[in-house]
Amino acid sequence: MRIVTLLGVLVLCAATTVPARAAVSVRGTVVLPSALRAPPERSASFWPRIENGILPIAPPPVSPMSEVVVVLEGGPTTTSSWAGNVVMEIVGADLSPRVLPVLVGTTVEFKNTDRLTYTLYSPDNASFFAKEETPPGKSRKIKFLTPSVVLLRVDEFPHMEGAILVMQSPLYARPEDNGHFKIEGVSEGHYKLRVFLRGNLVYEQSVDVGRVSLEVPVKVPAPSRRTE
Amino acid sequence: MYLTKVWLFVLSFALAGALALALLVPRPAVRELEREESLRLGHVQHAAQLLLKVDARAKMDYASHLAADAFLAGALEETARGASDRALHQTALERLRVFNERLKLAFLVVLDTHGRVLARVTESGEGDAHAYGDSMAGFPVVADALRGYRGEDAFAIGSKLYRVAASPVVSRARDRYVGALVIGMEAGGELAKRMHESLDADVAFFLRGRLIAASASTPALSALPDLLARHAEEAQKNGRTGALALESGHQRFWAMATPIAGEAAQQDAYYVLLLPRTEGTGLGGFLSATTGEDLKSAFPWALVAVVAILALVSAMVLLWYESEGPLGRLRDETARLAAGEMSRIDDRLLRGRFAALARSINAALDRWGRAASGPIAVGEPAPTRAAQTPARERGERSERIERIERGERAERGERIDRPDREPSRPRVQAETPIPAGFDLPMAAGEAAPLAAPRGAAASSRRATPAGGLPQFRLDGGPDPDLDKTDINPPSRDRRPAALAELPSTLPQLDAIPLEPPMALPLPPPRRDREQRPAVGPGTPPLGLPELPPVPGRGLAPPPPAAAGGAPPPLPEGRPESRSAPRQPTALGLGVADFLGAQPLQPSAAAPGSGVSPAGLGGGARELDLAATTLPSTTRPEDFADKTLVQPPSNDLVSQTVREGGGSARELESYYRKIYQDFVDLKRKCGEPTENVTYEKFVAKLKDNREQLIRKFGCKSVRFQVYVKDGRAALKATPVRE
Numbered sequence: 019m020r021i022v023t024l025l026g027v028l029v030l031c032a033a034t035t036v037p038a039r040a041a042v043s044v045r046g047t048v049v050l051p052s053a054l055r056a057p058p059e060r061s062a063s064f065w066p067r068i069e070n071g072i073l074p075i076a077p078p079p080v081s082p083m084s085e086v087v088v089v090l091e092g093g094p095t096t097t098s099s100w101a102g103n104v105v106m107e108i109v110g111a112d113l114s115p116r117v118l119p120v121l122v123g124t125t126v127e128f129k130n131t132d133r134l135t136y137t138l139y140s141p142d143n144a145s146f147f148a149k150e151e152t153p154p155g156k157s158r159k160i161k162f163l164t165p166s167v168v169l170l171r172v173d174e175f176p177h178m179e180g181a182i183l184v185m186q187s188p189l190y191a192r193p194e195d196n197g198h199f200k201i202e203g204v205s206e207g208h209y210k211l212r213v214f215l216r217g218n219l220v221y222e223q224s225v226d227v228g229r230v231s232l233e234v235p236v237k238v239p240a241p242s243r244r245t246e
Numbered sequence: 247m248y249l250t251k252v253w254l255f256v257l258s259f260a261l262a263g264a265l266a267l268a269l270l271v272p273r274p275a276v277r278e279l280e281r282e283e284s285l286r287l288g289h290v291q292h293a294a295q296l297l298l299k300v301d302a303r304a305k306m307d308y309a310s311h312l313a314a315d316a317f318l319a320g321a322l323e324e325t326a327r328g329a330s331d332r333a334l335h336q337t338a339l340e341r342l343r344v345f346n347e348r349l350k351l352a353f354l355v356v357l358d359t360h361g362r363v364l365a366r367v368t369e370s371g372e373g374d375a376h377a378y379g380d381s382m383a384g385f386p387v388v389a390d391a392l393r394g395y396r397g398e399d400a401f402a403i404g405s406k407l408y409r410v411a412a413s414p415v416v417s418r419a420r421d422r423y424v425g426a427l428v429i430g431m432e433a434g435g436e437l438a439k440r441m442h443e444s445l446d447a448d449v450a451f452f453l454r455g456r457l458i459a460a461s462a463s464t465p466a467l468s469a470l471p472d473l474l475a476r477h478a479e480e481a482q483k484n485g486r487t488g489a490l491a492l493e494s495g496h497q498r499f500w501a502m503a504t505p506i507a508g509e510a511a512q513q514d515a516y517y518v519l520l521l522p523r524t525e526g527t528g529l530g531g532f533l534s535a536t537t538g539e540d541l542k543s544a545f546p547w548a549l550v551a552v553v554a555i556l557a558l559v560s561a562m563v564l565l566w567y568e569s570e571g572p573l574g575r576l577r578d579e580t581a582r583l584a585a586g587e588m589s590r591i592d593d594r595l596l597r598g599r600f601a602a603l604a605r606s607i608n609a610a611l612d613r614w615g616r617a618a619s620g621p622i623a624v625g626e627p628a629p630t631r632a633a634q635t636p637a638r639e640r641g642e643r644s645e646r647i648e649r650i651e652r653g654e655r656a657e658r659g660e661r662i663d664r665p666d667r668e669p670s671r672p673r674v675q676a677e678t679p680i681p682a683g684f685d686l687p688m689a690a691g692e693a694a695p696l697a698a699p700r701g702a703a704a705s706s707r708r709a710t711p712a713g714g715l716p717q718f719r720l721d722g723g724p725d726p727d728l729d730k731t732d733i734n735p736p737s738r739d740r741r742p743a744a745l746a747e748l749p750s751t752l753p754q755l756d757a758i759p760l761e762p763p764m765a766l767p768l769p770p771p772r773r774d775r776e777q778r779p780a781v782g783p784g785t786p787p788l789g790l791p792e793l794p795p796v797p798g799r800g801l802a803p804p805p806p807a808a809a810g811g812a813p814p815p816l817p818e819g820r821p822e823s824r825s826a827p828r829q830p831t832a833l834g835l836g837v838a839d840f841l842g843a844q845p846l847q848p849s850a851a852a853p854g855s856g857v858s859p860a861g862l863g864g865g866a867r868e869l870d871l872a873a874t875t876l877p878s879t880t881r882p883e884d885f886a887d888k889t890l891v892q893p894p895s896n897d898l899v900s901q902t903v904r905e906g907g908g909s910a911r912e913l914e915s916y917y918r919k920i921y922q923d924f925v926d927l928k929r930k931c932g933e934p935t936e937n938v939t940y941e942k943f944v945a946k947l948k949d950n951r952e953q954l955i956r957k958f959g960c961k962s963v964r965f966q967v968y969v970k971d972g973r974a975a976l977k978a979t980p981v982r983e
Contacts, residue, residue: 063508064299067395072416075394110381176512
């Protein structure tokens with residue numbers, strides 16, 4: 019009896035102590051070079067921007083980290099899709115958010131909430147994202163079915179730039195303003211961690227994900243030239 | 247007219263060269279001018295950039311100055327605290343209106359810390375009330391201003407282009423940013439005019455390929471969008487285009503496009519500077535740009551006049567020298583000729599075509615005179631210059647021949663009678679031309695009816711028996727003359743028209759080969775000769791139709807002999823070739839000598855003598871006819887001592903004709919006779935005859951005969967012995983028919 023009880027206890031312990039094949043998280047911190055921490059001076063005017071001489075320059079209202087996306091690619095084949103809608107607002111001669119990661123099958127609604135008419139288009143995907151005027155108060159919806167990076171431009175305002183990252187896997191994250199990111203549900207396997215800034219790939223490294231969570235430091239090198 | 251033509255050529259080339267220079271000279275200047283204008287346009291563009299840059303800085307300073315306004319700062323502070331926005335909007339709006347009444351800007355906008363419009367004032371005031379709350383945070387210059395930067399930019403909104411400056415608004419406590427102020431000025435016609443006044447160049451603004459404003463309205467602007475599209479890459483790469491040639495109708499410009507600095511540059515916003523291209527490029531422009539002042543002040547009119555006068559004088563001198571002068575002399579000569587002061591025109595006084603004209607006149611005079619005095623041979627050549635040989639010169643030669651003849655007669659024991667010269671003979675001798683070919687005997691009295699022109703009457707006694715057959719001189723005897731035999735054709739201008747097709751020169755004959763005496767190979771008898779029957783006195787030559795009588799030619803009755811049985815007239819002078827005016831030619835020379843040396847008996851040319859005249863053909867017919875007019879016996883004593891040229895007697899002619907062709911035996915006898923005549927004549931001339939062997943002589947004759955037959959396709963060759971410069975000589979005459 020004691021032996022049977024002992025075996026039962028052992029089996030129970032074994033069943034409880036041997037974990038099942040579970041997903042872990044990949045965490046890390048994205049560190050941008052100083053050149054990319056603030057939006058660059060976009061237009062080549064007669065004069066460069068000049069500090070006012072009274073107060074120090076304030077941080078930008080829109081953090082550059084809001085334009086960063088960290089993506090894990092590879093590993094066990096994990097495909098996912100989502101048939102929902104995501105809104106990208108056009109306001110104040112700007113896109114909000116400027117970078118939008120979505121799963122395959124997502125429909126993005128470009129909503130013009132400004133008083134001006136904007137002509138949004140994708141220079142690299144003119145076939146399905148051609149130039150089309152979006153009057154004030156109107157929207158333009160486009161469903162993305164192929165994994166890709168779609169860059170966005172506005173015809174009247176060259177400074178208005180955005181990107182939509184269409185991905186098959188939900189293993190992506192948008193860092194916080196301090197650069198921390200966390201990707202949940204990562205299965206064990208070999209991955210490639212890629213960092214996109216305003217739709218441009220700025221960092222890539224291999225990551226072997228085990229049974230425990232992984233801390234990955236991401237230090238984006240300074241670009242040799244402007245990412246724009 | 248040669249020099250005049252050369253002068254005209256020179257003038258033509260000079261004119262063409264001047265025209266080429268006139269067209270060519272402006273081109274380097276045009277290139278230099280275009281380069282200078284391009285450089286000037288570049289300088290203008292640089293000045294325009296500086297002007298716009300200074301203006302941009304001035305706007306930044308304006309914005310900074312306005313952003314320091316306490317009313318605006320206070321309103322924005324209250325807005326940041328979440329106070330009543332509408333009241334603050336009205337406060338800020340009123341303040342901006344005060345500013346813009348003085349500044350006349352396109353717009354002034356006050357933004358809160360989020361980039362939303364608190365108040366906006368535009369030049370037109372349209373929509374200002376509804377702009378409250380609109381966001382402008384997306385504009386980089388606004389975003390920078392909200393962070394604390396002062397900057398400037400250029401916007402393209404709709405179809406308008408704005409130059410914008412922004413400045414942060416700092417709280418009155420200077421402890422934080424409470425917003426930003428943005429001012430804008432339209433880049434349109436006003437700016438273009440101000441730039442035009444400063445730059446002295448037209449300015450035009452283009453946005454997305456469309457003209458939005460310009461300092462001046464010109465049709466050439468319509469061509470600029472295409473030009474900009476073609477040079478957009480160059481403009482983006484270099485910051486500006488080069489100087490672009492722009493033409494529209496009569497307007498020609500240099501254009502230089504520069505992208506407008508700022509965000510608008512990415513929207514194909516350009517300002518274009520236009521400079522008119524300088525007129526007066528090229529010859530047409532140069533002439534159109536020339537004014538009266540250019541022709542008045544310090545223009546070298548004297549040099550131009552001197553050059554023109556020199557050219558004119560040169561042309562006139564050449565014309566006088568080559569045309570007017572000879573024409574005047576010809577006119578004088580013809581006037582004297584018409585007045586009877588002279589019988590012929592002295593063509594030596596003339597040159598070129600006028601000399602040819604004089605010779606033609608002389609030839610016509612001779613022909614007319616001959617037509618009036620006796621038969622005329624068709625195709626008779628023009629009189630030669632020998633006719634104009636001074637009588638003294640011809641007399642010297644005649645004296646030499648006369649001495650030979652007297653010596654011969656003295657050897658025969660004959661009495662040498664020097665007949666008295668007729669008074670008119672020297673005149674006739676001096677003016678009698680020597681025709682080509684054989685001379686026809688003519689009584690001396692026949693010249694009397696042709697006193698005017700006398701030369702023509704005298705020259706008319708000559709005729710060409712062979713109808714213009716070429717006669718060639720065989721200069722020199724066998725030794726040494728025979729070894730240097732050459733055949734010279736008559737000069738082309740002296741030959742009759744019928745001979746114009748014949749070559750003017752003949753190849754030099756080789757020296758006579760020295761062959762041992764042997765029987766000469768006789769040429770095979772020609773078929774036509776063999777088939778010819780004997781020719782009687784009234785029978786025409788075989789193979790030829792009987793010629794009808796030709797008036798004025800050979801069928802005319804012979805002129806009557808002078809009363810008292812006077813000897814036939816004595817032609818004087820020797821023909822001279824043009825190339826060698828002092829050299830006697832074979833034209834008519836030597837026949838009298840030959841006749842004098844060996845008088846021919848009429849029996850020699852009697853019909854049925856066994857010598858066939860078939861070898862002479864038509865040429866021989868005239869000779870036969872002429873022969874009927876000769877006296878039966880011709881003696882050297884009948885000739886005066888001045889006689890130089892004697893027309894052959896009919897017997898001689900007939901005999902010569904017969905001897906020119908015939909069978910081998912006849913040829914042999916003919917050669918022997920020529921040899922004998924030649925040796926006799928050399929003795930008369932006092933020349934040695936030891937080296938003149940019959941074999942060498944005959945070989946030379948055969949060789950020459952074959953060459954002439956081969957050269958001219960004649961059927962026979964006639965040889966004659968005559969005296970040349972006091973020496974015995976031979977001449978060969980091809981007989982064509």
